[in-house]
Amino acid sequence: MSLLSFRKPAPNPSGTPTGLEALLEGYSIEVMPRTAEKVADFRALLPAGTRVYIAHIDGTEINDMVATAARLRAEGFEPMPHFPARSIPDQATLADWIARYQGEADVTQGLVLAGGINTPRGTFNSSMQLLETGLFDKAGFTRLHVAGHPEGNRDIDPDGSDKGVMDALRWKQAFAERSDAQMALATQFLFDAKTAITWAERLKAEGIDLPIHLGIAGPAKLQTLIKFAITCGVGASLSVLQKRAKDVTKLLVPFEPDAILTDLAAHKAATPDSLIESIHFFPLGGIKTNAKWAIANGGASTVPANPDADI
Numbered sequence: 612m613s614l615l616s617f618r619k620p621a622p623n624p625s626g627t628p629t630g631l632e633a634l635l636e637g638y639s640i641e642v643m644p645r646t647a648e649k650v651a652d653f654r655a656l657l658p659a660g661t662r663v664y665i666a667h668i669d670g671t672e673i674n675d676m677v678a679t680a681a682r683l684r685a686e687g688f689e690p691m692p693h694f695p696a697r698s699i700p701d702q703a704t705l706a707d708w709i710a711r712y713q714g715e716a717d718v719t720q721g722l723v724l725a726g727g728i729n730t731p732r733g734t735f736n737s738s739m740q741l742l743e744t745g746l747f748d749k750a751g752f753t754r755l756h757v758a759g760h761p762e763g764n765r766d767i768d769p770d771g772s773d774k775g776v777m778d779a780l781r782w783k784q785a786f787a788e789r790s791d792a793q794m795a796l797a798t799q800f801l802f803d804a805k806t807a808i809t810w811a812e813r814l815k816a817e818g819i820d821l822p823i824h825l826g827i828a829g830p831a832k833l834q835t836l837i838k839f840a841i842t843c844g845v846g847a848s849l850s851v852l853q854k855r856a857k858d859v860t861k862l863l864v865p866f867e868p869d870a871i872l873t874d875l876a877a878h879k880a881a882t883p884d885s886l887i888e889s890i891h892f893f894p895l896g897g898i899k900t901n902a903k904w905a906i907a908n909g910g911a912s913t914v915p916a917n918p919d920a921d922i
Contacts, residue, residue: 799826800826
C-alpha cells in the first residue's frame with residue numbers, strides 16, 4: 612500500500628483496542644501556524660477532540676498563534692500552545708498571552724518549556740520560572756505539560772550527565788503536587804523503544820510519577836529525519852536511523868514508526884502501570900502523511916472527525 616493511500620481501519624470484532632491500536636488511542640500531534648494554513652480542514656485528518664500542540668517558534672507572531680488555536684477550537688480540537696520561556700520578555704507579556712488564548716480560543720492547556728533560543732528575550736530562562744509566576748493556575752489551566760529528556764539534554768547538562776535534568780524533574784514533580792492542573796512530561800522524538808522504557812523505569816524508581824507523553828517522529832523521508840534529529844539534539848537513538856541509512860535498499864523508502872511503536876505497545880501491554888501514557892507525534896513528513904498513517908494503524912479511535920471529507 613502506498614504511504615499516501617487512505618484506507619479505513621478494519622473492524623475490531625471485540626470492540627476493545629489491542630496492541631498498537633490501544634497505544635495510539637488519544638494520541639496528540641504538533642502543528643505550527645504556517646503548517647496549519649496548508650490544511651483545509653483538520654476534521655478530515657484527526658479524531659474529534661485530538662490534542663494539538665501549537666509550536667511557538669521564536670519570531671512567530673502571537674496573533675498567528677492565537678488565530679491557529681481559535682481555528683482548532685472551532686473545528687472541535689483541543690489546542691495546546693507552547694509557552695517558550697526564553698521568548699517571553701516579562702510577566703506582563705505572559706499574562707497577556709494567557710488572556711488572549713483564553714478569551715479568543717478557550718485555551719485551558721499549555722506546553723511550558725524553556726524554548727529553542729540560547730539568549731532569553733527578558734527575565735525568563737526556564738519553564739520553572741514561568742510556572743512559578745502562578746499565572747497558569749490563576750487562569751484555571753486544567754493541564755500543563757513540561758519537557759522530559761529521555762536522552763539527556765546538553766543545554767542543561769553540558770558535561771553529558773543528567774544531574775540538571777533530574778533536578779528539574781524533581782522540581783516539576785513537586786510543583787505538580789501543589790498545582791490544580793494535571794501535569795505530564797512531553798518528550799522530544801526518539802527512535803529507540805528501549806531508551807524510552809529504561810528512562811520511564813528510572814523515573815519511577817526516583818519517585819517521579821508524572822505521566823510521559825512520548826515524542827515519536829511520524830512517517831518521513833530518512834534524510835529528513837536525520838536532519839531534524841541532528842538539529843534537535845536527538846542522541847543515542849539516532850543510531851537507529853544511521854543503521855537504516857547504511858542499507859541502500861531503504862534510502863528511498865519513507866521511514867514509518869511501526870517498529871518503535873510496536874515495541875512500546877508490547878511494553879504497555881505487559882506493564883500497564885508504565886509511566887508511558889500516550890504518544891505525541893512530530894509530523895516531520897507532513898501532518899497529512901502522519902494522520903493517514905495513524906488512521907491506517909490506529910483502529911476506531913483514530914478515525915477522523917469527518918471521515919468522508921476530502922483530504
